[in-house]
Amino acid sequence: MTEKHYLDKLNMLLEHIEDPKQKQHYFRLISTLLEKGYFPGLAEVPIVKSSISHIDGEKGLLTYRGYPVEELASNCSFEVVSYLILNGDLPLEAEEEKLRGKLLDNIYIPDDVATLICNFNRKLHPMNMLSAAVLLLEAHDKGSADVDNHFENLSRSIKLIAKIPTIIGTFLTGNPQFNRGKQFKTFAEYALFCFNPKLANDSDYVKMFEESLILHMDHTMNNSTFSARAVGSAKAGIYALISTAINSLSGPLHGGANERVVQTLEKIGSAAQVPVHLENSLEHHQKIMGVGHRIYKTYDPRAKYFKEFILPKIFGDPEQVKNENPPLWNLYDTAIAMEKYVQERLGKKNLYPNVDFWSGLFYKALGVPTEYFTTIFAMARSVGWLAHWMEQQESAGKIYRPYQLYAGFDTRHIVK
Numbered sequence: 247m248t249e250k251h252y253l254d255k256l257n258m259l260l261e262h263i264e265d266p267k268q269k270q271h272y273f274r275l276i277s278t279l280l281e282k283g284y285f286p287g288l289a290e291v292p293i294v295k296s297s298i299s300h301i302d303g304e305k306g307l308l309t310y311r312g313y314p315v316e317e318l319a320s321n322c323s324f325e326v327v328s329y330l331i332l333n334g335d336l337p338l339e340a341e342e343e344k345l346r347g348k349l350l351d352n353i354y355i356p357d358d359v360a361t362l363i364c365n366f367n368r369k370l371h372p373m374n375m376l377s378a379a380v381l382l383l384e385a386h387d388k389g390s391a392d393v394d395n396h397f398e399n400l401s402r403s404i405k406l407i408a409k410i411p412t413i414i415g416t417f418l419t420g421n422p423q424f425n426r427g428k429q430f431k432t433f434a435e436y437a438l439f440c441f442n443p444k445l446a447n448d449s450d451y452v453k454m455f456e457e458s459l460i461l462h463m464d465h466t467m468n469n470s471t472f473s474a475r476a477v478g479s480a481k482a483g484i485y486a487l488i489s490t491a492i493n494s495l496s497g498p499l500h501g502g503a504n505e506r507v508v509q510t511l512e513k514i515g516s517a518a519q520v521p522v523h524l525e526n527s528l529e530h531h532q533k534i535m536g537v538g539h540r541i542y543k544t545y546d547p548r549a550k551y552f553k554e555f556i557l558p559k560i561f562g563d564p565e566q567v568k569n570e571n572p573p574l575w576n577l578y579d580t581a582i583a584m585e586k587y588v589q590e591r592l593g594k595k596n597l598y599p600n601v602d603f604w605s606g607l608f609y610k611a612l613g614v615p616t617e618y619f620t621t622i623f624a625m626a627r628s629v630g631w632l633a634h635w636m637e638q639q640e641s642a643g644k645i646y647r648p649y650q651l652y653a654g655f656d657t658r659h660i661v662k
């Protein structure tokens with residue numbers, strides 16, 4: 247078949263689809279299938295119908311249940327946005343308070359789990375620690391094997407979201423009692439306390455931290471959400487599912503990029519060294535961490551929010567930061583140079599900084615150790631993972647079981 251015939255045939259097949267965007271999407275999918283026989287990285291393959299979040303990659307738009315993420319971050323609390331994501335609509339004030347109460351009533355972890363966390367090898371990466379600790383909680387929740395009751399699932403989800411900051415703080419401080427008896431007004435204050443008790447007294451920092459959590463809460467069918475859904479589709483319980491999602495998120499191509507961005511900035515050393523370093527990386531076909539995205543073809547709106555609304559509150563007075571914390575200023579200065587260089591060099595390939603490019607600088611300014619950055623991402627994204635899990639349990643979903651093209655030996659036999 248000539249190329250023209252092939253295109254005509256495809257267009258004829260898709261004739262009945264009116265939405266031009268959808269038509270283009272199916273066109274690309276069919277072309278990929280005909281060309282390769284499978285879908286590398288499942289790119290563009292629709293695997294589920296979901297109403298939790300939406301990305302328009304051309305416009306740089308991210309919405310949760312229809313609301314743009316920037317509006318939610320600047321106007322709402324962690325509790326309001328969690329309620330929205332988990333339940334589908336914004337809460338009344340009393341519902342927000344009820345959720346806040348339930349979260350703050352469930353922050354402590356069982357003593358044996360706290361002791362085990364403190365006895366973990368200190369060399370364990372905090373993301374692996376978090377994944378293991380979440381699994382340990384299962385022993386205290388025997389009813390969790392039953393995943394078919396929505397109200398139980400919702401209640402269990404809230405209790406698990408509540409515990410994640412305490413798990414992280416227990417490992418970070420090595421003290422199982424580190425937050426016992428403390429009174430917190432909000433989830434964001436409690437969560438920031440687990441990383442920096444001093445800053446948790448500063449309402450401006452609590453607000454910024456809350457915004458950063460909201461920006462990370464959900465992001466359509468990303469790798470960790472897909473992993474969570476895959477485990478959930480086998481009817482495994484909440485602890486197995488979240489533990490798996492944390493492992494996926496830890497990867498450098500996913501949430502683990504935030505840690506690598508700051509490591510890269512430290513390695514580059516100064517703004518002047520940016521061009522040499524980046525050219526060297528590109529020459530060796532190394533990915534630049536914190537750059538690029540499967541869906542965004544323009545600036546990631548979460549990265550934009552960090553850059554325009556959060557970081558200026560910290561770096562807005564250069565002289566002050568330079569005097570008080572020269573290494574932090576140097577990182578920021580290097581990041582600005584790197585962003586400019588990346589946009590000039592890679593913008594034509596639609597590669598822009600993503601959320602992980604800027605978030606690490608914020609966590610650094612909070613005094614969070616670099617290897618803990620992705621745990622903050624996980625504590626926020628747990629809300630999205632659990633909303634997806636509940637959505638999945640309620641739709642008559644099938645177990646995830648895709649197909650492979652076998653490329654190995656024909657049947658062969660042991661020769662005796």
Ligand code: COA
Nearest residue numbers: 498499500503532533534535536537538539540600601602
């Ligand atoms: N640095 C340099 N080049 C990059 C790049 C990066 N960070 N990300 C993508 N590219 C290039 C690829 O080399 C490829 O170029 P080619 O077509 O000339 O071969 C092209 O862009 C497509 O990249 P690909 O890896 O196929 O895109 P993807 O959709 O599969 O991957 C990411 C998306 C996010 C995994 C990828 O951009 C990446 O690895 N980024 C760095 C890690 C990161 O920041 N992850 C956090 C995401 S929020």
